[in-house]
Amino acid sequence: DAEITQSPRHKITETGRQVTLACHQTWNHNNMFWYRQDLGHGLRLIHYSYGVQDTNKGEVSDGYSVSRSNTEDLPLTLESAASSQTSVYFCASGDSEETQYFGPGTRLLVL
Amino acid sequence: DAKTTQPPSMDCAEGRAANLPCNHSTISGNEYVYWYRQIHSQGPQYIIHGLKNNETNEMASLIITEDRKSSTLILPHATLRDTAVYYCIVRVAFGGGKLIFGQGTELSVKP
Numbered sequence: 037d038a039e040i041t042q043s044p045r046h047k048i049t050e051t052g053r054q055v056t057l058a059c060h061q062t063w064n065h066n067n068m069f070w071y072r073q074d075l076g077h078g079l080r081l082i083h084y085s086y087g088v089q090d091t092n093k094g095e096v097s098d099g100y101s102v103s104r105s106n107t108e109d110l111p112l113t114l115e116s117a118a119s120s121q122t123s124v125y126f127c128a129s130g131d132s133e134e135t136q137y138f139g140p141g142t143r144l145l146v147l
Numbered sequence: 148d149a150k151t152t153q154p155p156s157m158d159c160a161e162g163r164a165a166n167l168p169c170n171h172s173t174i175s176g177n178e179y180v181y182w183y184r185q186i187h188s189q190g191p192q193y194i195i196h197g198l199k200n201n202e203t204n205e206m207a208s209l210i211i212t213e214d215r216k217s218s219t220l221i222l223p224h225a226t227l228r229d230t231a232v233y234y235c236i237v238r239v240a241f242g243g244g245k246l247i248f249g250q251g252t253e254l255s256v257k258p
Contacts, residue, residue, distance in 0.1 A: 069246075078251065079191065081246075081247070084245060094245075136193065136246060138192070141188070
């Protein structure tokens with residue numbers, strides 16, 4: 037069955053380190069998205085991509101980057117992790133007006 | 148994308164219908180109404196979407212008023228497993244798939 041996976045599921049890192057969160061989908065969807073979820077803020081869009089080599093900034097993109105070298109993967113990189121980036125990160129994929137399918141999430145703790 | 152207004156919380160007795168309202172008075176003619184839910188600690192899950200006609204699937208029914216300024220998600224026989232935060236989102240079809248999440252309604256299904 038097609039699916040969307042995220043790894044790692046849990047990560048502890050130190051301030052200033054570079055961290056990469058992986059997202060992989062097997063639906064062959066063109067559109068992929070990264071959200072973060074914090075108490076009191078709900079889900080907020082970080083970056084998104086409409087296809088290979090395409091990336092766009094969302095509402096909270098500072099300190100994050102993405103790259104899209106193939107259809108299946110959209111890794112999210114925290115260039116220099118900060119405590120404010122402690123959060124739960126969700127990846128999603130979809131196509132056109134179709135529904136978005138969300139991954140299980142990655143819990144990141146920045147110490 | 149149009150904004151939505153939902154009550155912050157609702158209770159429902161197990162086995163009864165749960166009716167979750169959503170106001171979207173500034174919705175445009177080409178915007179769909181989508182409903183997602185998020186069970187604690189999991190990624191959001193698609194429920195249903197519609198443009199102007201009422202829709203039903205195996206999970207729920209969506210009733211959209213004739214003027215499209217509001218809608219109601221109906222879970223016909225709520226179970227304890229339906230306890231979740233429910234998000235009403237409006238967005239343009241073929242608009243790239245971005246979802247803008249509000250605060251949602253926290254539904255508690257009680258025995």
